[in-house]
Amino acid sequence: MLKSGLDTPVAIVDLDILERNITDMACSTRNIGVHLRPHIKTHKVPEIANKQLEAGAIGITCAKLGEAEVMADTVGVRDIFIANMIVGNDKIRRLLNLAERLRISVGMDSLEVGGPISEAAQKRGLRIRVLIKVDLGLERTGVPYGEPTVDLAKKINKMPGLELAGIYTHEGQVYSAKRSEHLYRLAREAGQKMVQTAKMIRKAGMELDIVSVGATPSARITCRIPGVTETRPGTYVFNDVAQVKLGIAREEDCALTVLATVISVPSRDRAIIDAGTKCLSSDKAAAFGTYGLVKGMPHATLVRAYEEHGVLNIDPSESKIKVGDKLEIIPNHVCPVSNLFDELVGVRNDVVTVTWKVAARGKVR
Amino acid sequence: MLKSGLDTPVAIVDLDILERNITDMACSTRNIGVHLRPHIKTHKVPEIANKQLEAGAIGITCAKLGEAEVMADTVGVRDIFIANMIVGNDKIRRLLNLAERLRISVGMDSLEVGGPISEAAQKRGLRIRVLIKVDLGLERTGVPYGEPTVDLAKKINKMPGLELAGIYTHEGQVYSAKRSEHLYRLAREAGQKMVQTAKMIRKAGMELDIVSVGATPSARITCRIPGVTETRPGTYVFNDVAQVKLGIAREEDCALTVLATVISVPSRDRAIIDAGTKCLSSDKAAAFGTYGLVKGMPHATLVRAYEEHGVLNIDPSESKIKVGDKLEIIPNHVCPVSNLFDELVGVRNDVVTVTWKVAARGKVR
Numbered sequence: 069m070l071k072s073g074l075d076t077p078v079a080i081v082d083l084d085i086l087e088r089n090i091t092d093m094a095c096s097t098r099n100i101g102v103h104l105r106p107h108i109k110t111h112k113v114p115e116i117a118n119k120q121l122e123a124g125a126i127g128i129t130c131a132k133l134g135e136a137e138v139m140a141d142t143v144g145v146r147d148i149f150i151a152n153m154i155v156g157n158d159k160i161r162r163l164l165n166l167a168e169r170l171r172i173s174v175g176m177d178s179l180e181v182g183g184p185i186s187e188a189a190q191k192r193g194l195r196i197r198v199l200i201k202v203d204l205g206l207e208r209t210g211v212p213y214g215e216p217t218v219d220l221a222k223k224i225n226k227m228p229g230l231e232l233a234g235i236y237t238h239e240g241q242v243y244s245a246k247r248s249e250h251l252y253r254l255a256r257e258a259g260q261k262m263v264q265t266a267k268m269i270r271k272a273g274m275e276l277d278i279v280s281v282g283a284t285p286s287a288r289i290t291c292r293i294p295g296v297t298e299t300r301p302g303t304y305v306f307n308d309v310a311q312v313k314l315g316i317a318r319e320e321d322c323a324l325t326v327l328a329t330v331i332s333v334p335s336r337d338r339a340i341i342d343a344g345t346k347c348l349s350s351d352k353a354a355a356f357g358t359y360g361l362v363k364g365m366p367h368a369t370l371v372r373a374y375e376e377h378g379v380l381n382i383d384p385s386e387s388k389i390k391v392g393d394k395l396e397i398i399p400n401h402v403c404p405v406s407n408l409f410d411e412l413v414g415v416r417n418d419v420v421t422v423t424w425k426v427a428a429r430g431k432v433r
Numbered sequence: 434m435l436k437s438g439l440d441t442p443v444a445i446v447d448l449d450i451l452e453r454n455i456t457d458m459a460c461s462t463r464n465i466g467v468h469l470r471p472h473i474k475t476h477k478v479p480e481i482a483n484k485q486l487e488a489g490a491i492g493i494t495c496a497k498l499g500e501a502e503v504m505a506d507t508v509g510v511r512d513i514f515i516a517n518m519i520v521g522n523d524k525i526r527r528l529l530n531l532a533e534r535l536r537i538s539v540g541m542d543s544l545e546v547g548g549p550i551s552e553a554a555q556k557r558g559l560r561i562r563v564l565i566k567v568d569l570g571l572e573r574t575g576v577p578y579g580e581p582t583v584d585l586a587k588k589i590n591k592m593p594g595l596e597l598a599g600i601y602t603h604e605g606q607v608y609s610a611k612r613s614e615h616l617y618r619l620a621r622e623a624g625q626k627m628v629q630t631a632k633m634i635r636k637a638g639m640e641l642d643i644v645s646v647g648a649t650p651s652a653r654i655t656c657r658i659p660g661v662t663e664t665r666p667g668t669y670v671f672n673d674v675a676q677v678k679l680g681i682a683r684e685e686d687c688a689l690t691v692l693a694t695v696i697s698v699p700s701r702d703r704a705i706i707d708a709g710t711k712c713l714s715s716d717k718a719a720a721f722g723t724y725g726l727v728k729g730m731p732h733a734t735l736v737r738a739y740e741e742h743g744v745l746n747i748d749p750s751e752s753k754i755k756v757g758d759k760l761e762i763i764p765n766h767v768c769p770v771s772n773l774f775d776e777l778v779g780v781r782n783d784v785v786t787v788t789w790k791v792a793a794r795g796k797v798r
Contacts, residue, residue, distance in 0.1 A: 075523040077797050109740060131741040152741065153696035155707070155757055158440040177697050180756035208742055209697040209705050240739075331518035332542055332574040340574050342520070345716065346772055347797055354719030374605070375474060375768055376496040376517065376797070377573055391545035392520055403740055407711055407773070410795050430775045430794075432442050432712055432741070 069420045072394060076329040077343035079409040080396070081424075083416045085323035086305060087119065093287065093304050094123035102291040105129050105149060107282060107302030110403045112428035113412060114142035116305060121145070127171070129282065129300040133162045134431025140170055142427055147171040149199065151236065151282070151300065153181045153209060159433070160188045163196070173197035173233055177210050182224055189229030197233040198224055199278060202265060204258050206240045213237075213261045214268065221269045221276075234278025235269070236300070237262055242286045248315050255286030259293030266295060285316045308402035309361050310352060324405065324412070325363055325396035328378065333391055336384040343397060344373045347408055351401035363396040370397060434785045437759060441694040442708035444774040445761070446789075448781045450688035451670060452484065458652065458669050459488035467656040470494050470514060472647060472667030475768045477793035478777060479507035481670060486510070492536070494647065494665040498527045499796025505535055507792055512536040514564065516601065516647070516665065518546045518574060524798070525553045528561070538562035538598055542575050547589055554594030562598040563589055564643060567630060569623050571605045578602075578626045579633065586634045586641075599643025600634070601665070602627055607651045613680050620651030624658030631660060650681045673767035674726050675717060689770065689777070690728055690761035693743065698756055701749040708762060709738045712773055716766035728761040735762060 071080060097104040106120045107129040117128055117139055127147030130136040133154070139145040152175055154163050163185070166172045176182050176198045189196045202217050203210030211217050217235060225232045239258035245251035258281060266279045281290040282300030284307075291299050303310075306324040307317035328343035345359070350373070353359050359373035367386035372379035378397070382389060399405045406412060407429050414422040436445060462469040471485045472494040482493050482504055492512030495501040498519070504510040517540055519528050528550070531537045541547050541563045554561045567582050568575030576582050582600060590597045604623035610616035623646060631644045646655040647665030649672075656664050668675075671689040672682035693708035710724070715738070718724050724738035732751035737744035743762070747754060764770045771777060772794050779787040 075521060075798055152707075153705075153756075155694050155696045156440060177699065178756060180698075181696070203699065207699070207703065208737075208739065208744060209699060211699070329520050331520045331546070333545075334542065334568065334572070334574065334576070338572065340518075342517075343797070345714070345769060349710070350715040350718070350769075351710065353715070372573075374573065379573060391518075391543060404710060404715075408795065409797070430773065432708070432774070433440055 071327065071415045071418045071420060074327055074413060074420065076327050076394060077347045078327050078413055079405060080325055080327050080413045080415050082323050083414045083421060085321060089305050089307065089321065089323060090119050090123050093301060094125065096288050097291060097299055098124055100291045102296060103298040105280070105298055105300045106305070107151070107300050108135060108139060108428070110302040110305055111406050112426050113424045114139055114427050115424050117145060118143045120305070132431050132433060133159055133166070134433050135428040136166055137162070138428040138431060140166065150174045151238070153177060154185060155181060160185055164188060164192050164194055167194050167196055173199055175199055175201045175236065176224060177201040179223060182227060182230060186227040186229040195229060195231045197231050199234045199236040199280060200224065202235050202237045202262060204237050204239060204241065204261050206238065210237065213265045217265050218268045218272055221274055222272065225274050232274060232276065234276055234280055235262060235266060236278070236280035236282070239281055239283045239286050239290060242283055243310070245314065251285055251314060252289055255289035256293060258286060259290040259296050263293055263295030284311060285314045303402060306402045309356060309398055309400045313356070319361065319363065319398065322398045324402050325398050326405065327394055327396050330389055330391055330393040330395070333389060336387065337382050339380040339382055339389045341378040341380065341395065342376065343378050344376045346375045347405070348373060348378070348397060348399050349401065349404035349408065351404050353400065356400050360397040360399050363398055365395060436692065436780045436783045436785060439692055439778060439785065441692050441759060442712045443692050443778055444770060445690055445692050445778045445780050447688050448779045448786060450686060454670050454672065454686065454688060455484050455488050458666060459490065461653050462656060462664055463489055465656045467661060468663040470645070470663055470665045471670070472516070472665050473500060473504060473793070475667040475670055476771050477791045478771070478789045479504055479792050480789050482510060483508045485670070497796050497798060498524055498531070499798050500793040501531055502527070503793040503796060505531065515539045518542060519550060520546060525550055529553060529557050529559055532559050532561055538564055540564055540566045540601065541589060542566040544588060547592060547595060551592040551594040560594060560596045562596050564599045564601040564645060565589065567600050567602045567627060569602050569604060569606065569626050571603065575602065578630045582630050583633045583637055586639055587637060590639050597639060597641065599641055599645055600627060600631060601643070601645035601647070604646055604648045604651050604655060607648055608675070610679065616650060616679060617654055620654035621658065623651065624655040624661050628658055628660030649676060650679045668767060671767045674721060674763055674765045678721070684726065684728065684763065687763045689767050690763050691770065692759055692761050695754055695756055695758040695760070698754060701752065702747050704745040704747055704754045706743040706745065706760065707741065708743050709741045711740045712770070713738060713743070713762060713764050714766065714769035714773065716769050718765065721765050725762040725764050728763055730760060
C-alpha cells in the first residue's frame with residue numbers, strides 16, 4: 069500500500085530517515101569513543117530499540133520500569149539503565165526482578181531513595197548498580213555537581229546491596245540555547261562539570277566507571293570532553309521541530325510525521341485537519357506559536373489545535389487545499405506523539421513496509 | 434485496597450463526585466426539557482457512558498468513528514452522534530456499517546463532505562441522519578450561522594441517502610470568557626443564533642428536529658433558550674482546572690485526579706513528582722502558568738512538567754513534603770488525560786472499588 073492510501077490520522081515513520089539518524093549517531097559516538105545508550109522513551113517501540121542496538125548501542129535507557137519490562141520481554145534487551153528515582157515497594161520489587169534477569173542500573177539522588185533499595189537488594193542477595201543523578205542547572209532531580217555529589221557518592225558507596233557505577237545528568241538546559249555558540253558552550257560546560265565531579269569522586273578513593281550525559285542537541289558536543297564515557301540521547305531517532313529550531317536537524321531529517329486529512333475548508337485562508345492535540349500533543353505550542361510544521365508547505369501554518377482538530381492558516385494566493393487532501397505534520401516535540409498512538413507505520417519510498425506496535429505506550433509506572 | 438496503596442502515577446476517579454456530576458447535569462437538562470447527549474471523548478470509558486445513559490442521556494456524542502465502534506461493541510450504545518466531518522472511503526464504509534447496527538447521525542459542513550456519503554449511503558440503501566455544523570465564531574469547522582447554513586441545508590435536504598435532522602454547534606468561544614457575565618452573554622448568544630438559524634431553515638420549508646449545542650461551561654445557560662433541543666457537554670463528568678477557573682466547578686467537584694509520588698526533594702522549595710506531561714498533558718499549561726492544581730495543598734504549585742517529572746514549587750514555611758509522599762493533581766484539561774492512561778481506577782471513600790479500561794483510548798480514526 070502507498071502512504072497516501074493510509075487512513076488518517078496516522079503516525080508514519082520514514083524508514084530511510086530513521087535508519088540514517090540511528091547509524092549517524094552510532095558512528096559519531098563510536099568515532100569519539102563514547103558509549104551510546106539511547107533513551108527509548110522517544111519511540112517506545114522494541115523493534116526500533118533493536119535497530120539502535122544493532123547499530124552499536126551498548127544498551128538502552130528507560131524512564132520507567134514498565135518501559136524496561138516491555139523491552140526485556142519483547143526483544144530481549146540485556147542492559148538497561150532506568151534514568152529515574154525508583155520509590156515505593158512495588159517498584160523496588162520490580163526493579164529487583166529485572167536485576168535478576170539482566171544487567172540493570174538505576175538513578176539515585178538521595179538516601180531516601182537509596183535506603184529502601186539497598187535494604188531490599190540485600191535481602192534478595194543482589195547488588196544494584198547505581199548512577200548518581202547530578203544536577204547541572206536544570207533544577208529537576210539530582211544533587212548539585214561537585215562536593216554534594218561526592219558526599220552522596222561516599223554514602224552510597226558504603227551501602228550494602230548497592231554498587232556505585234557512575235554519575236549521570238540530563239543536560240536539558242541546552243534546550244534554552246538561543247544561538248549555536250550558546251548551545252555549544254552549555255554542552256561543553258555540562259561535560260566539563262561531569263568530568264570534574266567524577267575526578268573528585270575518584271580522588272576521594274572511589275571507583276567510578278560511568279560518566280553519562282544525555283540530550284540530543286548536545287550529544288555530539290558533550291561527548292568530546294575527555295572523560296565522558298556515555299551518552300543517552302533519545303529524540304535523535306526521529307527529530308522534531310524543536311531540533312530544527314536549535315539547528316540540530318533539518319526538515320528532511322525528521323523521520324516521524326502525522327499524516328492527516330483536510331476535513332473542512334471553511335474560508336479561503338483556513339483549512340481544518342483531522343489531527344489535533346490527541347495526535348500531536350500541546351507540547352511547546354505556546355513557545356513555538358504553532359502545533360507543528362506542515363511538511364513541504366511553507367504557506368500553511370498550524371496555528372491552533374483542539375483535541376481532534378488542527379486549524380491551518382493558509383496563504384490564499386498559494387492555497388489549492390481542498391477537502392480530502394492529505395498532508396504531513398512534523399511534531400514540535402516528538403516524544404509525546406508516539407505515546408499517543410497504538411502503532412507507528414513504517415514507509416520506504418512512500419510504500420508502507422511495516423507496522424510496529426508502540427509496545428511501551430502508556431507505561432507510566 | 435486503599436487509594437493510598439496504589440502504585441503511581443495512576444488516574445483515579447472519585448465515584449461519589451463522578452456520580453454527582455452525572456446526575457446533576459442529567460437533572461438540570463431534564464428540568465429544562467432539553468435532551469442530554471454527552472460527549473464521551475472526556476472519559477472514553479464504556480462503563481461511564483453507561484452511567485450517563487442510565488441517568489437519562491438520550492445517546493452519546495463521539496468525535497471519532499473508533500470511539501463510536503468501541504461504545505457500540507462494549508456496552509451496546511444504540512444512539513450515537515459523530516460530531517465531526519467524515520472524509521474518505523474507509524471512514525464512510527465504517528459509518529455505514531454503524532448505521533446498519535444502530536441509530537447514527539453525523540456532522541456535515543460542506544458538499545465536499547456530504548457528496549461521497551450521500552453516494553455511498555444510496556448505494557447501500559441507507560439514509561444517514563445529518564446535522565449541519567454551524568460556526569458561531571470559534572472558526573474551526575462549520576458554516577456561518579444564518580443564510581449560509583440555510584443554503585447548505587437546502588442542498589443537503591435534496592441529496593439522496595441523507596436526511597437533514599438538525600443543526601449543531603460547539604460554542605467553544607465561551608472558554609474565552611473572563612467573567613461570569615461574559616460567559617453568560619456568550620452562551621445566550623450561542624443559543625439564540627442557533628434557534629434563529631433553525632427558524633430560518635424551517636421558514637424555507639424544511640423540517641428540522643434537532644438544535645444541538647455543546648460545551649460544559651455553557652451547558653446550563655444555552656439550554657434555557659427556547660428552541661434549543663439538545664446539549665452535548667463532555668468535561669462535566671470529571672471537571673478540571675479550566676472549569677474551576679471559569680467558576681463552573683470547584684475543587685471538590687473535580688472527580689479525576691492523577692495520584693503521584695514525590696521522588697526527590699532537592700531543595701527546601703522544590704519537590705519532584707513521578708507524573709509529568711505523559712500523565713497530565715501540556716494542555717493550557719502556558720495560559721494557566723501551571724500544569725495542574727495540587728489538591729488540598731495551596732502552598733505547592735506545579736510550575737514545570739517534563740515527560741515523566743513534575744516540578745513543584747513549595748512554600749518552605751509550610752512544606753513537610755518528603756520522598757514517598759503521595760499527592761493528587763487535578764488536571765488543567767482533563768480530556769487529554771484519560772486518553773494517556775490504559776485504566777481509570779474508581780475509588781469511593783478512598784477505597785479502590787473498580788478498575789475501568791479506557792477502551793476508546795487512542796481511537797484517533
